[in-house]
Amino acid sequence: xxxxxxxxxxxxxxxxxxxxxxxxxxxxxxxxxxxxxxxxxxxxxxxxxxxxxxxxxxxxxxxxxxxxxxxxxxxxxxxxxxxxxxxxxxxxxxxxxxxxxxxxxxxxxxxxxxxxxxxxxxxxxxxxxxxxxxxxxxxxxxxxxxxxxxxxxxxxxxxxxxxxxxxxxxxxxxxxxxxxxxxxxxxxxxxxxxxxxxxxxxxxxxxxxxxxxxxxxxxxxxxxxxxxxxxxxxxxxxxxxxxxxxxxxxxxxxxxxxxxxxxxxxxxxxxxxxxxxxxxxxxxxxxxxxxxxxxxxxxxxxxxxxxxxxxxxxxxxxxxxxxxxxxxxxxxxxxxxxxxxxxxxxxxxxxxxxxxxxxxxxxxxxxxxxxxxxxxxxxxxxxxxxxxxxxxxxxxxxxxxxxxxxxxxxxxxxxxxxxxxxxxxxxxxxxxxxxxxxxxxxxxxxxxxxxxxxxxxxxxxxxxxxxxxxxxxxxxxxxxxxxxxxx
Numbered sequence: 310x311x312x313x314x315x316x317x318x319x320x321x322x323x324x325x326x327x328x329x330x331x332x333x334x335x336x337x338x339x340x341x342x343x344x345x346x347x348x349x350x351x352x353x354x355x356x357x358x359x360x361x362x363x364x365x366x367x368x369x370x371x372x373x374x375x376x377x378x379x380x381x382x383x384x385x386x387x388x389x390x391x392x393x394x395x396x397x398x399x400x401x402x403x404x405x406x407x408x409x410x411x412x413x414x415x416x417x418x419x420x421x422x423x424x425x426x427x428x429x430x431x432x433x434x435x436x437x438x439x440x441x442x443x444x445x446x447x448x449x450x451x452x453x454x455x456x457x458x459x460x461x462x463x464x465x466x467x468x469x470x471x472x473x474x475x476x477x478x479x480x481x482x483x484x485x486x487x488x489x490x491x492x493x494x495x496x497x498x499x500x501x502x503x504x505x506x507x508x509x510x511x512x513x514x515x516x517x518x519x520x521x522x523x524x525x526x527x528x529x530x531x532x533x534x535x536x537x538x539x540x541x542x543x544x545x546x547x548x549x550x551x552x553x554x555x556x557x558x559x560x561x562x563x564x565x566x567x568x569x570x571x572x573x574x575x576x577x578x579x580x581x582x583x584x585x586x587x588x589x590x591x592x593x594x595x596x597x598x599x600x601x602x603x604x605x606x607x608x609x610x611x612x613x614x615x616x617x618x619x620x621x622x623x624x625x626x627x628x629x630x631x632x633x634x635x636x637x638x639x640x641x642x643x644x645x646x647x648x649x650x651x652x653x654x655x656x657x658x659x660x661x662x663x664x665x666x667x668x669x670x671x672x673x674x675x676x677x678x679x680x681x682x683x684x685x686x687x688x689x690x691x692x693x694x695x696x697x698x699x700x701x702x703x704x705x706x707x708x709x710x711x712x713x714x715x716x717x718x719x720x721x722x723x724x725x726x727x728x729x730x731x732x733x734x735x736x737x738x739x740x741x742x743x744x745x746x747x748x749x750x751x752x753x754x755x756x757x758x759x760x761x762x763x764x765x766x767x768x769x770x771x772x773x774x775x776x777x778x779x780x781x782x783x784x785x786x787x788x789x790x791x792x793x794x795x796x
Contacts, residue, residue, distance in 0.1 A: 312472050313362040314354070315392035317385060317416070319408050320368025322400040323428040327455035328365040331356060337365050349388050349531070350545050356465045359472050364388050369412045386419065394422040394471055399442060401427040401435030401452075413445040424467055426451040431459055484508050484590045486617060488721045490684060498679050506548055506555040507678055510589035512582060512613070514605050515563025517595045518625040522661035523560050526551060532560055546585075551671055559585040564609055586612065590681065590722070591619045591674050598626045598636070598658075602643050614650055617723045617758045619681035621655045621673045622648075628660035653755025680757045681723055689752075690716040690726070697747050706735045724748075725760035733763035 316324045325337035331354035354363035366388045367381035389395055395416055399409050416423050425447040427439045431454040442450035451467060453460035501507035511519045520532040527549055545560045561582035586592055592613035596606050601624060613620045622644065630636050637658060644656055655673030659666035694716045703711040713730045726748065730736065745759050 311360075311362045312394070313364060313392045314394045314396055314468070315364040315366055315388045316396045316398060317366050317369060317389060317412070318398035319400070319406065319412070320370065322368070322398045322403075323455045324368070324398055325365055327396075327398065327426075327428065327453070328352065328363055330455050330458060330461070331363050349384055351547070356461060356468065359465055359468060361468070361472055364392055369408070369415075386415075389416065389419050392420075394424060394468070395420040396424050396426055397445075397447060398426050398428050398453075399438070399445075399450075401430035401438035401442070404438040405441040405444060409445060413447055416447070422471065423447050424451065424464075425449075426453050426460075426464070428453045428455055430454060431457055484588065484722075486590075486722050487725065489719060490721055498682055500553075500675075501555045501678075503550075503555045506557040507674070508557045508559070508588060508590045509593060509674060510559040510561060510585045510591075510618075511593045511595055512561050512564060512586060512609055513595035514597070514603065514609075517563065517597045518661040519563070519595050520560050522595065522623075522625065522659065522667075523547065523558055525661050525664045525667055526558065546588075552668075554671070554675060556674075559589060561585045564605065583612070586616055586618065589618055591621060591678050592616075593621045593623050593670070593674065595623050595625050598624050598630050601640060602647055607647055610648055610651060614758050617760070619677040619723070619757055620651055621657065621670070621677050622651075623666075623670055623673075624656070624658045625661055627658040627666060628663050633658075650758075651756050653749065655756065677756060680754055682721055683724055683752070683754060683757075684721050685718050685724070685726075685752050687715075687717045690718065693747070693751050694728070697744060701743060703730075703740055704737060706737070709735060711736055719762075720760065723758040723760060724754060725762070727762045727764055729765075730763050731765065733765050736763055 316328055318324055328337045328350065329335050332352040333355060334352075336352055337350055349367075350365040352363050352365070354361050366385040369385055370378045370382055372379045372382060397413065397416055399405060425442060425445060427435065427442045427450045429435055430439050430452040435452075439450060439452055451460055451463050453464065511523060513519055520534045524530055524532055524534060527547065531547060532545065546557055547560070548555070548557045550556075564582055594606065594610045594613065596602065610620060610622065624640060627633070641656060645652065648654075655677055657666055657670045657673045659670050694713060698713060703713060705711065709732055711730060711732050713728055716726055716728045719725055719727050728744070741761055741763070745761050748754060748759055748761070
């Protein structure tokens with residue numbers, strides 16, 4: 310297992326800024342307002358030639374009740390137990406506060422290894438706080454400035470002895486999409502593996518139950534949950550083995566209508582959620598059974614389809630529904646009517662609280678992923694195209710006859726097809742939809758985005774110049790023949 314480091318400390322000491330510095334990207338949300346981070350965010354850190362897992366945590370507060378800060382503290386304490394080393398960060402400019410002594414004592418009892426770091430120590434303003442840090446009894450403090458990148462060399466020097474036997478891979482987690490394929494390329498679908506886990510983003514409106522559902526999948530209280538709407542802020546990624554399938558799940562902040570998003574922090578959270586969609590292979594759009602298929606739900610599902618991701622719709626809080634048969638029939642009818650571009654996508658009814666339907670959700674995700682990876686041979690495509698042309702020939706706009714010559718698949722994830730034809734710009738959108746629906750039905754591509762392109766073959770015709778040459782020879786031959794006849 311890779312070596313893991315948890316960054317802990319009071320709110321607003323610069324933990325998320327340091328996390329972003331170590332992973333080399335702005336993954337964690339950063340704001341001057343204290344308490345921005347709530348969940349545990351994991352990332353792949355690189356410091357020089359050192360590679361390790363890094364965990365950003367919520368700010369430690371001296372509370373132990375069931376309030377939101379109390380639940381945040383329990384998650385942070387869980388991160389302390391999970392991590393191989395704790396990086397205890399204080400604010401050098403504010404100095405050592407009473408809460409720092411309390412948490413230093415907790416870390417001495419709970420953590421196996423602790424490294425003390427005084428952040429915001431650039432310039433003279435942090436010198437007094439740096440000296441005060443010795444009083445915590447955790448050894449010599451490191452002088453850091455996460456904002457300006459100062460002290461990173463000293464941090465690497467301190468961490469190196471702990472990392473001698475630990476190695477970890479460092480990747481950006483970006484899935485492979487729009488893979489170019491050659492004609493008739495052999496392909497066998499493989500289940501996700503730990504090296505290439507299936508990346509799943511759970512998105513939806515606030516308070517739809519996204520974090521509760523993921524906790525049920527993980528079978529542990531890994532994410533912060535509660536009755537308050539909008540608890541999740543960062544897009545948190547968690548890797549797990551889901552009944553034999555290696556999966557990396559992204560929990561995201563609830564996405565409200567743009568007109569209702571006013572605060573800067575919420576704008577950052579929504580932006581992070583939309584970014585998680587781009588990192589996913591399968592997007593689970595979670596709907597509330599009490600208010601399903603709201604306008605915002607439709608926008609979110611349409612966004613995932615336009616991004617070219619496989620989509621699964623999950624109706625949550627199904628345990629509260631009384632007349633399940635009538636309601637399911639009504640929701641399926643709404644799905645077909647309101648989201649025709651996702652016709653055939655899995656529609657699953659789940660309860661994040663009881664866990665009912667979670668196994669069917671797994672089946673739906675794997676099924677959608679398999680379809681998203683599907684490849685069709687050129688021979689099959691051209692037999693299909695001939696049948697489609699016989700059944701419904703293309704129109705002839707302004708008297709110009711459009712000829713569809715042949716089709717081939719050029720990309721996968723999602724499936725992308727090219728049809729070579731004459732006058733591609735004149736082909737109406739309705740005929741393109743006719744072909745897409747035919748592809749979906751004939752090759753069992755339900756619900757997945759299909760990309761269909763039309764290209765002209767005139768510029769690529771290898772006989773274009775040869776025709777001109779042969780026609781000039783024919784004219785010369787006819788002229789000679791005519792002369793002979795006249796003679």
